[in-house]
Amino acid sequence: MNKKLLKNPYIQFVLFGVVLSLLPLLVLFGILPSSYITLIGGVIIYSISALGLNLLLGYSGLISLGTAGFMGTAAYISAYFTVNLHMPFEIALLAGLIVPLIIGVLVGLVSLRIEGLYLAIATLCVSEILRKTFEELSFLTNGFSGKTASYPKLLGFINLTRDTSYVLLVVFLVLVMILIYNLVNGQLGRALNAMRGSEAAAQAMGVFLLKYRLIAFALATGLASLSGVLYVHFIRFTYPTTWTMGMSLNILAAIIIGGVRNIYGTILGCFIVFAVPDLFLKQIPYFGTMNGFAYIFNGVLIILVIMFYPHGLIYIGNDIKRLFNKKKGKV
């Protein structure tokens, strides 16, 4: 009975969340340094964005390089709403979701008629336009000096600290995981899979390609926006230079490294891309302090992963298990 319960994916998601939210406790007891909260919080934020992009890249096979632009837009809007307009966090969150979503759907309507690299280029352009807007529209964004925001204030009276904001991030991550799991295992997931597998078959089965591409694109944009809002209220500042192509590429790399079409794989990928450089690489003498070493690390990792684990590093678990079983068998 217990084992069956543990196999239930929803219980697994919640357990995963519970384990993640234990981190502030570990810091409290002095087992881990407190910088880990910011680091892992960042991983969670990027994971939410990556889970959305995975829907687009993994399931429908479309490449978007506009993630950073939409994240940034959401971050600035939420900061503007809470700081300048003194709106509650919930309204800022909603605005931060809706505005990029509208931009995203408009962009999608125009650009989703094209595929592959052309779509990647189109979305990259949109992202760069948005970034340029962050620099120029200084009454809204404070230009190059960046914009600050505060930790979320829930329902107008619960002031969150860094640790409780971190728990909020975990809650959002678990919700997104459940949402994605439900969607990809239902009609939407099948339609997107069909589209990637064979456009002809998908159309013959009644899948309206443009509609489903648009849905996938909108979901990816929505999750990117959510992660942007969470970013600005957790990191508490945003600069135009944060939202570059490098960020979009990093999120893309996280999906490829961790595991396309795999929820835990995507999160693992984000951990490797966004936390491993800070956690471990910087400790390596000489190389660690080299500028751009993380990029080299990611590049090499992508090549290795594609060579040995084309479906993502998350499947390394299966191999380890097999190795274990083999050893047991011998003894």
Add this chain to the structure above:
Amino acid sequence: MSHQAIIADDIVLKIEELSIAFGGLKAVDNLSFQIREKEVFGLIGPNGAGKTTAFNCITQFYKPNHGKIYFRDKNNNVTNLIDHPVHEVIKLGLVRTFQNVELIRELSILDNVLIGAHIDFKSSLFSQALKLPKAVKEEKDLRDEAIEVLRFLGIENRKDLPAGGQPYGILKKVELARTLMCRPKLIILDEPAAGLNDVETVQLAQTIRTIRDRYNCSILLVEHDMRLVMDVCDQICAISFGKFLAVGTPKEIRKNKDVQTAYLGTEDDET
């Protein structure tokens, strides 16, 4: 509805003067034929005769340059298929298979069959995301129906295996199962026997007849395997170089001089 009078009551599909050209090549040239309810209809012709192109025109993957394609849909209304976008054709009750099996390798066989039920899902994205009771029930009902179809075709025991890596004969059956999910009026089979061995081909003929009787639908098939065509079809239309040659029962077609010439060549050809 305005087309109601155009086709007789027992006709499910009527093609009139269908033409499509790619550049200077007339792939289908002035082709006309009609299919009755509960009929197995074969479209034959030598390689490159334009059979698959004709299929693609009927299912709206290609928009023909000229001609009409009247179809009697599930609600007994007659429409011109050319007025419908490709993804709406299945809603009318017209569904097809592909020459090179088009399945999704990563999905299980059951999920592949469920793609055929895409249009039957009525619950919104919102209720799917939150797994509201209505969406859960819908998914379960259609899943049961898909299992039922797989059982009918005798491959229920493989339902949870991924489609990639299954033998070709099984994949063909999965594609057939996928077409049955929409309760079709007319199924279009593009070379259903290609890649099957002799035993499987004999079984296929039986399956085609059973499908027709059980689902009360018509079947249009393109096939090179003459034994299958002659065995299973009620009516056959022969074409060559996009042009209509003859239509008739298998016996009539076998005797037809034009058809013999198209397949075997004339004596002049040999010199």
